[in-house]
Amino acid sequence: MRLTCPNCGERDIREFTYQGAASMLDRPDPEAGPEAWHAYLHLRDNPAGVTRDLWHHGCGCGAWLVVTRDTVTHAVHAVELVEARDAG
């Protein structure tokens, strides 16, 4: 598996650290209540197929990335900067 970082180009997977489901970006409101926080912290869709997850390019530009990929085939469909998402 190789990831194409928007800043750095195609790189070996060892340059990246995996964090988990991209749903981690959708932090609930502090007052959203325990159920929302439980769902955010612990529950996962965990799809067999296309997923979106967070990777950190620690040995490259240091950016956080949202990777759209297939958990069954390991095909990588898209790599986007979290920053770009937050700006948009």
Add this chain to the structure above:
Amino acid sequence: MRFSGWRVLKEGLTGNKGWSPHWRNPDPKTEYDIVIIGGGGHGLATAFYLAKEHGLTNVAVLEKGYLGGGNVGRNTTIVRANYYLPGNSEFYSHSMKLWEGLEQELNYNVMHSQRGIINLFHSDGQRDAAVRRGNAMRNQGDDAHLLGRDELRKMLPYLDFDTARFPIYGGLYHPRGGTARHDAVAWGYARGADERGVDLIQNCEVTGIDISNGQVTGVQTTRGAIRAKKVAMVAAGRSSQVAEMAGMRLPIESHILQAYVTEGLKPFIDHVVTFGMSHFYISQSDKGGLVFGGDLDFYASYAARGNLPGKEQVMEAAMTLMPAIGKARVLRSWGGIMDMSPDGSPIIDHTHIGGLYLNTGWCYGGFKAVPASGFALAHLIATDRPHASAEKLRLDRFETGYGLLDEEGTGAQHNLH
């Protein structure tokens, strides 16, 4: 058909014509009292104990592939009871006791070999942690011994004791730990369940779970609809997909774990040995292959095969710990789909839906758990009360924050175990 030394001898002398299949291959009935989704170690053991301990035999195990084709046939077969936290400690201790009687109970040779496990430590801090763990194991009634460097050198002369980076200080020795033949465990439980009347149905994928008024009523499968009063979800790495059929989202991420085996070698490694400075463990199979593994690949995956960096980590650790291994050739490597929970510990519980039970979160350690997990889940299904050995393996511990079972002390968060 009972197995015995006498029987093996007789069949050997008469052309092996008297053996019969180990289980029937029935078509599914339209209704059962209990349906178990998943014919891995845990599903098969659950069916066995339902029949044996509770006399419940109107039971079907539905397996989408073939029996034992999942993680139960892909693991590195280590069996141990060296957990630290109350909750895990009594559960794995119970499992070890069941292991010790398993071959007699199943009349099946599962090649359970209590060759001992040695967890190496490489610093003062790790030694303190090993002492603490060893004391917890002994308090639980299991066995643990602290070995110093000199004793260890005699037992494991093939290790590199003096690497500048990770010198070996000693090891925590768990003599009752060891290995077992993984396929035989699945087959033994399958045969025992089938003999008692349980239907083992292969090539039967569950595609839906029927629920009406908050109560489970049956399942949809690729071999037709099956009604059931109780349904247990025991799908290991596929737990999230199965639970989704009941409208549930689980605290589970599925990750890939790889393992490796070398060509057959003469006896060389007598125990199970684990490295304390990088995730690496090794044993030698009865056929002579060195069986070893290490960390997860650390990204969500259902591919049942890993990437090269995972292999590199394991090979580097192997070479650091026992340079002699460099001469052995790796025959095969493979991967399995691990049902990782946020705290690294399992779940055996009922769900909020009546008659629907959940068994998941085995992470990379569910093989040793097979007997106790089947025993506890059977108890839960039969009596609707948790078995004492497994009452802390609750689904709601993440929601309440009460009773988390974080053995590693890294936090009850995904991707930390």
